[in-house]
Amino acid sequence: MFTDIPQNPNELHRYLISRFLVSGILISVLIGGLVYYWESWRVESIAFDLAVVSAKHFDTPEMRELIVANRQSDHLEFAALLEKSGFVGIRIFDLSEKVLIESWRSDAINTPPSAGTHLHDFPKPGKTHSNWLNGEVIQVVIPLLDSNRAAEAYFEGVYRLDAEMQYTIKHQVRSAVLTAFVVVIVAMSLLYPVLLGLTKRSLSLSNSLLDSNLELLQALGSAIAKRDADTDLHNYRVTLYAVKLAEAMNMNRAQIESLIVGAFLHDVGKIGIPDQILLKPGRLTEEEFEIMKTHVTLGAEIIQDSHWLKQARDVVLFHHEKFDGNGYPHGIRSNNIPLDARLFAVVDVFDALMSKRPYKEPLLLEEALKVLRDGAGVHFDPEVVHIFEVVAPELYGKFGQADRNYLQVSLKAITGKYFSMRQYEKYENTAR
Numbered sequence: 001m002f003t004d005i006p007q008n009p010n011e012l013h014r015y016l017i018s019r020f021l022v023s024g025i026l027i028s029v030l031i032g033g034l035v036y037y038w039e040s041w042r043v044e045s046i047a048f049d050l051a052v053v054s055a056k057h058f059d060t061p062e063m064r065e066l067i068v069a070n071r072q073s074d075h076l077e078f079a080a081l082l083e084k085s086g087f088v089g090i091r092i093f094d095l096s097e098k099v100l101i102e103s104w105r106s107d108a109i110n111t112p113p114s115a116g117t118h119l120h121d122f123p124k125p126g127k128t129h130s131n132w133l134n135g136e137v138i139q140v141v142i143p144l145l146d147s148n149r150a151a152e153a154y155f156e157g158v159y160r161l162d163a164e165m166q167y168t169i170k171h172q173v174r175s176a177v178l179t180a181f182v183v184v185i186v187a188m189s190l191l192y193p194v195l196l197g198l199t200k201r202s203l204s205l206s207n208s209l210l211d212s213n214l215e216l217l218q219a220l221g222s223a224i225a226k227r228d229a230d231t232d233l234h235n236y237r238v239t240l241y242a243v244k245l246a247e248a249m250n251m252n253r254a255q256i257e258s259l260i261v262g263a264f265l266h267d268v269g270k271i272g273i274p275d276q277i278l279l280k281p282g283r284l285t286e287e288e289f290e291i292m293k294t295h296v297t298l299g300a301e302i303i304q305d306s307h308w309l310k311q312a313r314d315v316v317l318f319h320h321e322k323f324d325g326n327g328y329p330h331g332i333r334s335n336n337i338p339l340d341a342r343l344f345a346v347v348d349v350f351d352a353l354m355s356k357r358p359y360k361e362p363l364l365l366e367e368a369l370k371v372l373r374d375g376a377g378v379h380f381d382p383e384v385v386h387i388f389e390v391v392a393p394e395l396y397g398k399f400g401q402a403d404r405n406y407l408q409v410s411l412k413a414i415t416g417k418y419f420s421m422r423q424y425e426k427y428e429n430t431a432r
Contacts, residue, residue, distance in 0.1 A: 016192065020185070020188045020192070021185075023184070023188070024181050024184040024185050024188065025181065027180060027181075027184050028177045028178075028180040028181035028184065029177065031176055031177065031180040032174075032176050032177035032180070034176075035172055035176040035177075039172060046159075079103050082103050082104075082105055083105070087105075087157040087158055087159055088104060088105045088107065088158055088159070088160045089102070089103065089104040089105065089157070089158035090102070090103055090155070090156065090157055090158070091103075091155075091156040091158075092144075092153055092154070092155060092156075093122065093153060093154040093156065094153055094154075095151065095152070095153070095154075097122055097154075100153065120139055120141055120156075121141070122141060122143070122154050123141060123142070123143055124143070124151070125143050125145055125149055125150060125151050127143070128140065128141065128142050129141040129142075136160060136161045137158060137159070137160050137161070138158075138159045138160075138161075139156060139157075139158055139159075140156065140157045140159065141154055141155070141156045142154070142155050143155075217261060217264050217265070217309075218264060218411075220264075220265065220268065222235065224265075224267050224268055224270055224271060233404060233407060234351055234352075234355065235263070235264055236399075236404075236407035236408065236410075236411055237351050237399050237400070237402075237407065238263050238266075238344070238347050238348050238351050239260060239263035239264055239411060239414070240395070240399050240407065240410055240411060240414065241347035241350065241351065241395055241399065242259050242260075242263045242340075242343060242344050242347045243256055243259065243260060243263075243414050243418075244391060244395055245343055245346070245347060245384070245387065245388055245391060245395075246259055246340070246343060248387050248390070248391050249343070249384070249387055251339070251340075251343075253418060255339070255340060256418055257311065257418050257419065258311040258312065258314065258315075258340060259315065259340045259343070259344065260414065260415060260418060260419075261308075261309060261311050261312040261315075262311070262312035262313075262314060262315025262316055262319075262340060262341075262344065263315060263344060264312075265299065265303060265309065265312045265315075265316055266299075266312075266315050266316055266319050266344065266348065267295065267299070268299040268302055268303065268312075268316060269294070269295035269296055269297065269298035269299025269300070269301075269302060269316065270295045270298075270299075271298070271302070272294070272295065272298040272302075273291065273292060273294070273295050273298075274291070277291055277292055278292070293320070293328045293329060294329075296316060296317050296318075296319070296320055296328070296329050297317065297329050299316040299317065300313055300316050300317040303316060314338035314340050314341050315338075315340055315341050315344045317329070317341075318330075318332070318337055318338055318341035319341045319344045319345050319348060320345070321333075321337045321341060321345070322345075322378065322379045322380075323337070323342070323376075323377060323378060323379060323380055323381050323382075324377070324378050324379075326378075327379075334381075337381075342380070342381040342384055343381075343384050345379070345380060345381075346372060346380050346381070346384050346385055346388050347388070349371075349372065349375075349379070349380075350368055350369075350372060350388070350392065353367075353368040353371055354368050354396065354400060365392070365393060365396055369389055369392060372385050372388065372389070373385060373389070
């Protein structure tokens, strides 16, 4: 309940190592991604610098006039510039975004066709535009400005990464990922003994706190039970009955944990009931019974401020509700009653029927089961009663007449199983 970290030594080692490996892989992938984006940014910066340098060639009134007047793709000045630059293609666009001049190098045949057809943004003066195509081509667009710093045309350079540069980027990414992984694993290996020790210490403290909480829970439950009875064995029995019934109903671990706490504290609200009512040997008057019924709401109020105890709320508050809606405190019915409260109501009444009290003798097993069957659909959830009938003979034979020591040992095994694996293993080793 306090932690999902395994407490078995072998499982704990596997748990930590698996998380170390996952962390190492994630960190390596992250570093690899950063290296990839860094290299992409570096290559893009190179292409942009080339575009700026190339664009300066056109940054004269004479050249801009020549561009506007001459739209031939074999313009000698333009072709010569292309050969000197690192671009595989250069284009000049007018303000209407139509191509004025276009020239491609002879080796541009290997450039993806999209480089010449891709629609891109035309930036405002002082801005630039660039984008990747197919992971190997960069388009860079910058405005050519007139003497008034207004855009007069647009220069586009198409830069293609050669095979060597592509290999270099991939190689650097792989190397960065591998290096990061090795460094992380080595660092974590050095830290592993420290982390293992801290984890064990944390688990030990957590288990100590859990042990204290469980002991406090049992002490509180016993104190409550002894207010109106000679013994607290009822609390032990109904808790064991409830857990075994919950297992037969395939309830999950969290539900059973809450059920255990709720079973021990189901009558915690009786602390607030006056002795003259709680300990009255005869039948309660109508007014006294109304006061007695408040023990469920008092119980819910008592545990509401405890993070650990408030999981018992459903059992504490609703275990006197009835399936037909005639129970208390809210008169809810059917599946609106929480499942653990419906379950607990069955085992609580069953143990009361099977126990000797100053005012009654215990019933026989079949007589008690008949009372439950007769109450199915009225007081009890019929499905819960049906399942309990199947397991009741075995449970009563095991716990019904057991002494305090046996019930305590059995309950310790149950709480150890659901709350603390260390406790459970200790019990199992003792049992062997």
